[in-house]
Amino acid sequence: MELLGTSAQPPEPHTFNPSYALRRSIGPLEPFSRYVGPVSAASRPLNKLFWELESVRGAFIVATTTPNCRTSCQAICPLGHRHETTPLTLANAARxxxxxxxxxxxxxxxPWFNSLAVLRPDLAAHLHPTRNSPQTAETIYGATQTPFLFVCRECQRSFQAAPRRLKEPRCDRCRHPRTPLPRWLVxxxxxxxEPHTTARTLEENxxxxxxxxxxxxxxxRWTASTKSRLASKSCPICAGRIVLVGVNDLAARFPEAAAHWDYEANFxxxxxxxxxxxxxxxxWTCAGGHxxxxxxxxxxNGPSCSFCRGLAVLDGFNSLATxxxxxxxxxxxxxxxxxxRQISWGSGLHAFWNxxxxxxxMLEVFRRSVDRRGCTVCKPIQRRLAS
Known part of the structure; x- marks a missing residue:
């Protein structure tokens, strides 16, 4: 059988060109015998679905045993790679x-098509020679997202990165050099x-x-990482973030407030x-014993007893009944x-009165107890009578 649409023979598999696409045909598979060997008499011609897949996808089905969408068959992609697949898989991969x-x-x-040595020879030259074993530049996919160890071409330090995300064989420190540390930090x-610590020591980690x-x-004196020191430049003891007994604690800085500390409740x-x-x-405890x-x-800053100020209720001291x-x-x-007994005499709570x-x-408690205001119903009546 002769290929339809062209008289030239398909090239070798690794140089296969999509321009040799087949058209609809129901003939036997003799033209592809050079790829799969001689075709037996029991082999059947491809049906219409298979040929439509070939026309749409450009993926050429080589051999099959039965015209079924889920039957395993041999196929050759437009780049000449022979692989086992199903017509249904080819249809799902249409896009x-x-x-x-x-x-x-x-x-x-x-190794000769999609390995790291072929796709990214610049990265393959700086692949770590021993720490990626048993993987080599010929067995690693050139665009993989799996990280591998490389050797930086500038500082000669090993670093880990995925070839798909790495543009050049340089570590993060060489690609993004840090600004020198400020002198005050040293x-x-x-x-x-630490008598031997230098600026280079701080920059390393x-x-x-x-x-x-x-x-x-x-x-x-305190301990902290260099990263945290760059974020917070002030002394944590001077800023009050770290307690140093006898220097910045409450008893040393504010002895008057510490004298009113409630040791029993704060134990x-x-x-x-x-x-x-x-x-x-x-x-805390106030002068009244609260x-x-x-x-x-x-x-x-000073005493702030909530009971003495009327912000909290203490029956027998500042309640309305007392x-x-x-x-x-x-x-x-x-x-x-x-x-x-549950309401402070100066509270702003709205209450009902007789x-x-x-x-x-209804009237606020402090307006009735402090301002001495009376019934809000009697006052309008008295005004009408007076007028």
Whole structure:
């Protein structure tokens, strides 16, 4: 049988050209016998579906035993790679640039076609000679996303990268050189513990922890990585982020506030465990003997007892029933959610009250107890009578 559409013979598999596409035909497969050997008499001609796949995809089915979409068959892609597939796989890969070929997709590595030595000879020359064993430049796919070890062409250090993402055989340090470290960072190294640390030592690994010393106060010593020191340039002890007992703790900096520390309610916490800049809420004692809660950075500025200021209710001290018992009797017995012992006498809570004339009205507690305002129903009536 003669190929339709051309009189030339197909070239070798590795130089196969898509221009030798077949047209619709129902003839036997003798033209492809050079690829698969002699065709037996039992082989059947390809049906219409197979030839349409050849026309659309440009992937040429070589041999098959039965005209079924799920039957395994031999195929040759437009680049001449012979592989085993099914017509259904070719149809599903209609929009793929690899034609369903495992060699074109990189699943199968052919040393002379898609290996790293052929596709990326610049990277293959700098592939680590021993640490990638048993993989070599001839067995690695040239566009793989699997990382391998390479040798930098500038600093000769080994680094790990995927050939697909690597444009040149250079490590991250050479491709993105860091700016020199500031001079103040080297000066704050504690020479008592690290006498031989230099700027080059700090640049080699930014995540290594070093010993540091404050330039303003030599008593301030702490450990931190170079990365964190570049992010936060100030001394953590001066800034109040680290507690140094006897230097910046609450008892040393604010002794008046530490004297009102509630040791029983805060056990096992002590004033020396905190600095004056922390916002943690703890218990304090006031001159009246009340135990209240307040943040450390607010209490250090002066007393702020919530009971003495009327912000919290303490029955027997600042409740409405204790300070204004005559007004507490006018509180409605069941329309309010709280009783007179649960409400502060200066609270801004809206409450229901009983008027001596039988009216029920709503008014804030502090307006009734402090401002001495009366019934809101009787006052408009008195105004109308007066007019």
């Amino acid at each position: 793929s640039s690899t034609f369903g070929c495992p060699v074109c997709a990189g699943t199968v590595v052919v 000066l704050e190294i504690d020479r008592q513990f 930014l995540f290594t922890v070093h010993q540091w010393r404050c330039r303003n106060d030599t008593r301030h 096992p916490l002590l004033p020396k465990d905190f600095t004056g800049r922390e916002g943690r809420t703890v218990f 135990s209240y809660r307040s943040p450390i950075n607010i209490r250090r 300070v204004r018992p005559e007004i507490a009797q006018e509180l409605h017995p069941y329309l309010n959610a709280k009783t007179a 008027c001596p004339k039988g009216h029920i009205y």
